Amino acid sequence: DGGITQSPKYLFRKEGQNVTLSCEQNLNHDAMYWYRQDPGQGLRLIYYSQIVNDFQKGDIAEGYSVSREKKESFPLTVTSAQKNPTAFYLCASSSTLGLYNEQFFGPGTRLTVL
Amino acid sequence: AQSVTQPDIHITVSEGASLELRCNYSYGATPYLFWYVQSPGQGLQLLLKYFSGDTLVQGIKGFEAEFKRSQSSFNLRKPSVHWSDAAEYFCAVSSNTGKLIFGQGTTLQVKP
Numbered sequence: 001d002g003g004i005t006q007s008p009k010y011l012f013r014k015e016g017q018n019v020t021l022s023c024e025q026n027l028n029h030d031a032m033y034w035y036r037q038d039p040g041q042g043l044r045l046i047y048y049s050q051i052v053n054d055f056q057k058g059d060i061a062e063g064y065s066v067s068r069e070k071k072e073s074f075p076l077t078v079t080s081a082q083k084n085p086t087a088f089y090l091c092a093s094s095s096t097l098g099l100y101n102e103q104f105f106g107p108g109t110r111l112t113v114l
Numbered sequence: 115a116q117s118v119t120q121p122d123i124h125i126t127v128s129e130g131a132s133l134e135l136r137c138n139y140s141y142g143a144t145p146y147l148f149w150y151v152q153s154p155g156q157g158l159q160l161l162l163k164y165f166s167g168d169t170l171v172q173g174i175k176g177f178e179a180e181f182k183r184s185q186s187s188f189n190l191r192k193p194s195v196h197w198s199d200a201a202e203y204f205c206a207v208s209s210n211t212g213k214l215i216f217g218q219g220t221t222l223q224v225k226p
Contacts, residue, residue, distance in 0.1 A: 004157075031212075040123070042204065042218040043158075058213075090157055097212040100146060100165060105157035 002027045004106035006091050011111045013078070013085065021076045021109045023091035029104075031097040032074035036060060037088040037108075046089075049074055050097045078111060086113045116141045116209045120217035127195050128225045135190040135220050137205030146208035147188045149179055152219075153201045161203075164188060175199070200224045 004025045013019045025032065031050050035043040045058030049068040063082025068074055074093075078085045088110050092103040117140045127133055139145055146165050150158040162173025169181040179190045188205060205217040 006157075033213075040218065043216045045213060048213065088155075092158075098208075101208045101212050101214055102148070102160060102163060103214055105150075105159070107157045108155070110155070 004091060004093055004104055006089075006106035006109050008109060009107065011109055013111060013113050015113060016080045018077055018079050019111065021078070021089055021091075021111070023074045023076065023106060025072055025074075025091075025093045025104075025106075027093055027095075027104060028071070029093035029095050030071070031094045031101075032068065033092040033094075033103065034058075034064070034066065034074070034076045035090040035092065037090060043090065046076065048097070085111055087111060116207055116215050118205050118207050118215055118217035120203075120205055120220050122220050123218070124221045124223070126223040126225060129197050130194050133190075133192045133195045133199070133222070135203050135205075135222070137188045137190065137217060138186050139188060139205075139207045140186065141207055141209075143210065145181075145188075147179075147181065148206040148208070148214070149173065149177070149188075149190050150204045150206065151175075151201050152204065158204065161190070195222075195224055197224045197226065 007022045033048040034046040044060050047066045049055035065077045090108045091106040094103045119138045148163045149161040152158045161177050164181045202219045202221050204219045206214045
């Protein structure tokens with residue numbers, strides 16, 4: 001089955017540590033996205049990528065980094081510079097970046113800072 | 115700037131009752147609109163989308179939505195709610211940069 005996988009489902013981090021969240025898709029989509037979800041705030045875009053080896057900052061990129069070395073993979077690193085990283089993180093993909101932008105979502109990773 | 119407003123943060127309906135979730139958007143050109151549903155601790159699933167044509171669109175799980183340009187609305191409806199419909203619902207509009215702009219979400223609770 002085609003889809004998006006995210007791992008791990010739950011992640012615990014100590015303050016000052018960097019952690020990397022995995023996102024893989026086998027939909028052959030060009031565009032991929034990372035969102036952060038906090039209660040009552042909807043989804044906020046962290047980073048997105050239209051094509052391999054290219055990515056752009058979203059609305060809340062500070063304290064995060066990404067890479068896009070392969071079409072199917074778009075890992076997100078939450079760095080120690082992110083002051084409040086506890087949240088639910090969602091990865092998504094779409095065939096292209098455009099107005100007909102139907103995005104498909106992974107199951108999410110819940111990150112908790114201890 | 116484009117934006118999406120879901121006026122109702124939380125809605126409770128009885129099982130079998132009808133449902134309408136409100137969504138208002140702000141967008142200068144023809145909007146491309148979506149409704150997504152999220153079960154607790156899960157990702158988002160697309161319920162339906164509107165690009166053009168018939169203003170009443172049908173989606174999965176018995177949901178439908180009506181696009182009303184004059185009211186800048188895209189409300190989601192279901193004639194008879196099931197307990198399994200309890201979830202969070204997000205309306206979104208595709209911006210002119212190709213990114214999705216989401217509303218804050220509406221949490222639906224279903225009473226037995």
